[in-house]
Structures are given as structure tokens and as C-alpha cells.
Amino acid sequence: MPNDPCIYRFYEIVGVYAPTLKALIEEEFGNGIMSAIDFEMSVARVKHDKGARVKIELSGKYLAYNAW
Template identity: 80%
Template sequence: MMTKDDVALLILTAKKAAGLTWTGIAETLGLSPVFTHSACVGMNAFPQAKAEALVALLGLPDEAVGVLAQSPDKVFAQTVPTDPCIYRFYEIVGVYGPTLKALIHEEFGDGIMSAIDFEMSVTRQAHPKGDRVKVEMSGKYLQYNVW
């Protein structure tokens, strides 16, 4: 049985061979680059039609369709990530976590931002002192139940 890791490796190889970018693949599929990349590396599930389109675009084996459409096990390392590019986001959550919580509570009440009904983008922001990385997240507000 093919796994999500097997398919991810096939995608990376085919993408390199075809000279494609994540942004380009995402556009072809009609999805965002963040969702597209995360589903390609096995952290999200493609809808059936999108899985088929990706398999056609990259010339992957048919079996890959089912694997890409399957619910993933979202397993990530729980130790502090060491790669500096990823670590900085961890540092931001550590430093600003209580601030995010305080401002959500002030604006919305006793609840949280959903990480399931959620979307995110990464874009370039031109800036005279050097361009900037812009990350935008949006998640549904969920109120705690009282029963």
C-alpha cells in the first residue's frame, strides 16, 4: 500500500523535473499555495477532484488519487523545531501567545480561533528597507459551551 510519504516524494520529484512551483501548481488546481503544499506533503486531504487533477498534472500513478484524498495523520515533532526559518514562528507563538489570547477574549469573549475551519496565506510585501514576509491567518471563532 502506497503511503502519503511515498506520494509526497513522487510529487517532489515530478515537480522538480517539470520545473513547476507550488504557486503554479496551486493556481492550476484552483487552491491556495498553503493548502496545496500542505496536502502534497501529507498534512491535509485533497478533495477527490483536486487529487485527480494533481495526479493528471504531474503524471503520478492512479493509486495516488486515493492516498491524496485520505484523511491524514497530522504527526509533527513536538520538540522545539531547530530550522531557523520554522523556529522563528515558534518563538512568535511563545512570545505573543498570551497576547493573542487576551485580544481574542477582549474582542470575542470566552473562546478560541479554530485551527480546523482555518486558512492561511504567505505573500511578499515590498518595503524600501527590504521586502517583508506577510503571513495572514483566518479561523472561525468558537465559543466555549456552557451546559
């Protein structure tokens, strides 16, 4: 695990939410993955009453698993 607090939080987010995200992708698209090759990401600052928030949007091409 990394020592940098920001990077550590990204590891934490993926560790906690990856199974849920996988299930949601499979529910919406079927059995497959989100590509990290054909991939886009955006980061934005969002105003909030309790302080600024970070919005990160990930967009990857869906790739269905092939049956051999």
C-alpha cells in the same frame, strides 16, 4: 525545539505573542478560541524600504466556550 531557523522563529513568535493574541481574541469575541479546523492562511511578499517583508494572515472560525 526545531533546528531549522525559519521553523524556530515560528515557535518564537507563538511563544512570545500567544498570550497577547489570546487576550485580544477574548476582548473582541469573548471567551473562546480560533478554530484550526475551519482555517485559512495566506502568505504574501510585501515591499518595504528596508527589504522585502513576509505577511502571513491566519483566519479561523471563532468558537465560543460552552458552559456545561
